[in-house]
Amino acid sequence: MEKFILKYFTLIRTLIAILVGIIISVVLIYIISDMPAYSVRQFLLGPLLSRGRFANVIENASPMIFCGVAIAIAFQAKQFNIGAEGALFLSAAVGTAFAVSTGMPTVLHIILVLLVAGATGAIWGFIPGILKAKWGASELVASLMMNYIAYFGGLYIINSHFRDKDAGFLVSLRLPETAWLPQFMPGTRLHLGIFLAFIFAFLGYYFLYHTTSGYEIRTTGNNQKFARFSGINVVKVVILAQVLSGMIAGIGGMTEIMGIHRRFNWQMSPGYGWDGVIVAIIGRNHPILIIFAAFFLSYLRVGGQILNLMADVPSELVLVIQSVIIILITAEAFLSTWKNKITIKEAERVEVANESVAQ
Amino acid sequence: MNPLLSSIFSTGFAFAILRVMTPLLFPALGVAVSELAGSVNIALEGIMLISAFFGVIVSAFTGSLFLALIAGLAAGILMGALLAYFHLKMKADIILGAIALNMFAAGMTIFLLFLFTGDKGSTSSLQSLVFPEIDIPLLKSIPVIGEIFSGHNVLTYVSLLAVPFFYVLMFKTPLGLRIRAVGQNPHAAESVGINVDRIKLYALMLSGMFGAFGGLYLSMGYVSWFSRDMTAGRGFIAIAAATLGGNMPVGILLSSLLFGFVNSIAIYIASLNVPSELIQMIPYLVTLIALAVFAIRAQRKRDKVGEVLEHFDPEAVKAVVKDVIETEGDI
Structure with a gap:
């Protein structure tokens, strides 16, 4: 038993954090709601109760996976990149501009548009990356500034040059059909992007855990001094992590436009970059676990929306749960005494066993 | 004269810049304190929101401006202390802890708003107080300057006074010296007997206090109600302002003025067909x-x-x- 707990300690710890978050949410619902049992049921089971809602869960998970993987690659190198949001926004705007101004056969068009969006994101990651790696400028502040520049820049591109003047609101021209990612289930908005998200998660996993560059990124993140002394080019590694991060976020943003909206319709930043941070934390920066984390977060969100519509509880409840879960997962001290106790117990047991063998 | 230029050179515009600057200057000073202590606080967004909320709620339910001020400040300082607790005691990364606090503040204020008023959007149904606007006796009668600098909310003057206060606190007091020592080299500070964790706690509480003033100004001066997400990213813009100001008081004042200027001008430009x-x-x-x-x-x-x-x-x-x-x- 102790062995099992020690082996899967981080996973158990994450699950306990999630459980605590959900218990708190149930308590809050009981405080605020006039029909608490119904509300709790709607919140926890609501997303499963109809096909459309469950489709929503999958739909929303897609950009979260992209951004989660993007953030995880940067986090693994210990780069606090919160620039996924900006990379996503600007890449979607530039990608839209490219898609609207070009025409070619469909598959080629899709690939080229994604490449343009990915390249835009990569450039967006490169700037904070090189500022940090070469001169030690805070990547946190730099990527925050890049977010704002991307936001205003993206809006400028769309509103001043690619705006659909016939539409009653601020949106871009429609993408040509050749650049649409096909939706595959009638009655829902599920589109090919979710499979692209899975592919990028697997690629991210393979890259981080089965290639030399990935190993270098993880080593640099664990201990930069050690990495430097063992001959890793830390400057190159940090920049690479940021570039890949921006690229993946950019592609993720573009798939949303190509799969769901088919035109650039964001006047506010959609917030997927921040969701990516949450998902990366819950998934412990592991791309495969991030898929599960994204589904979990997306499920909570849809549950929150249902709660808002069907019951008398504001959907912002989800924000409170998220914050509790993040704190518990990132707080190293959470459950550490428990772990220490178990470790000691296990050590004592092994010792006793050894002694009895010796006798 | 060009209508844009004439409105920029009006005293009304200069007055507006100071108005818009106030809720940036406070949190920017808050960010700077934490930066100087070496533990950057990106939770100012959430801190301002919580303080803005409690200020309005307490003023509405007690009818006392003083209690509202105390409640708002206490809430902000507590948020700073909470961040310090997560960071120093629970060993959470300070950036991730701050991101969590921002989320917590956004969610919890709406949740409590709903609990207190039954409304998910704003406290417009409550009769809450605002901090008074002050005419400065002599200054007021000077043309142009009087129109720009007199008649502001009392918290705008507090924010301007906070700049020299920040300078004295950080550069002329033992606490400020310790905070900067901890920020520059925690090991060296520890070796001369400074309790690094305690100093960081104080710095983050101070940071929360500055943020609290910003939040109180937003809901009880800039406007007279609390509405959801009313900080609208000012806590993050404050990080930019602090960085641009080099974490030094006069620099932060100037950079906050720049941000105030640009945000005010954007309102005018939007009507002029120039890409704002x-x-x-x-x-x-x-x-x-x-x-x-x-x-x-x-x-x-x-x-x-x-x-x-x-x-x-x-x-x-x-x-x-x-x-x-x-x-x-x-x-």
Whole structure:
């Protein structure tokens, strides 16, 4: 038993954090709601109760996976990149501009548009990356500034040059059909992007855990001094992590436009970059676990929306749960005494066993 | 004269800049305190929101401006202490902890708002108080200057006074010295007997206090109600303002004025068919460039010291170190 707990300690710890978050949410619902049992049921089971809602869960998970993987690659190198949001926004705007101004056969068009969006994101990651790696400028502040520049820049591109003047609101021209990612289930908005998200998660996993560059990124993140002394080019590694991060976020943003909206319709930043941070934390920066984390977060969100519509509880409840879960997962001290106790117990047991063998 | 120019050169516009600057200057000072302590606080967004909320709620339910002030400040300082607790005791990363606190504040204020008023949007149904606007006796009668600087909310004057307060606190008191020592080199600070964790706690509480003033101004001066997410990213813009101001008081005042100017001008420009997005982008671009320039200069200094140390010559080392200390304050 102790062995099992020690082996899967981080996973158990994450699950306990999630459980605590959900218990708190149930308590809050009981405080605020006039029909608490119904509300709790709607919140926890609501997303499963109809096909459309469950489709929503999958739909929303897609950009979260992209951004989660993007953030995880940067986090693994210990780069606090919160620039996924900006990379996503600007890449979607530039990608839209490219898609609207070009025409070619469909598959080629899709690939080229994604490449343009990915390249835009990569450039967006490169700037904070090189500022940090070469001169030690805070990547946190730099990527925050890049977010704002991307936001205003993206809006400028769309509103001043690619705006659909016939539409009653601020949106871009429609993408040509050749650049649409096909939706595959009638009655829902599920589109090919979710499979692209899975592919990028697997690629991210393979890259981080089965290639030399990935190993270098993880080593640099664990201990930069050690990495430097063992001959890793830390400057190159940090920049690479940021570039890949921006690229993946950019592609993720573009798939949303190509799969769901088919035109650039964001006047506010959609917030997927921040969701990516949450998902990366819950998934412990592991791309495969991030898929599960994204589904979990997306499920909570849809549950929150249902709660808002069907019951008398504001959907912002989800924000409170998220914050509790993040704190518990990132707080190293959470459950550490428990772990220490178990470790000691296990050590004592092994010792006793050894002694009895010796006798 | 061009209508844009004439409105920019009006006293009303200058007055508006000070109004818009106030909720940026407070949190920017808050960010700077935490930066100087070496634990950057990106939770100002959430801190302002919580303080804005409790100020309004307490003023509505007690009818006392003083109690509202105390409640708002207490809430902000508590948030700072909470961040310090997560960071120092629970060993959570301070950036992730702050992100969680921001989320917590956004969610919890709406949740409590709903609990208190039954409304998910704002407290417009409550009769809450605002901080008074003050006419400054002599200044008021001076033309132009009086129109710009007199008649502001009392918290706008507090924010201007906070700048010299910040200077004295950080550069002329033992606490300020300790905070900066901890920020520059925690190990060295510890070796001379400074309790690093406690100093960081104080710094984050101070940071929360500055943020609290910003939040109180938003809901009880700038407007007279609390509405969801009313900070609208000001806590993050404050990070930009603090960075651009080099974490120094006068610099922060100037950078907050710049951000105030650009945000005010955007409102005028929007009506003029000029792409306002590009204007609004400028301060962030300037901040990014400033960040790069600061970093490159600091790196050059470090390289210079390293170079001299390589061909060790005590006199040359002393000269370079002295030069660096005089211009930078630290290496």
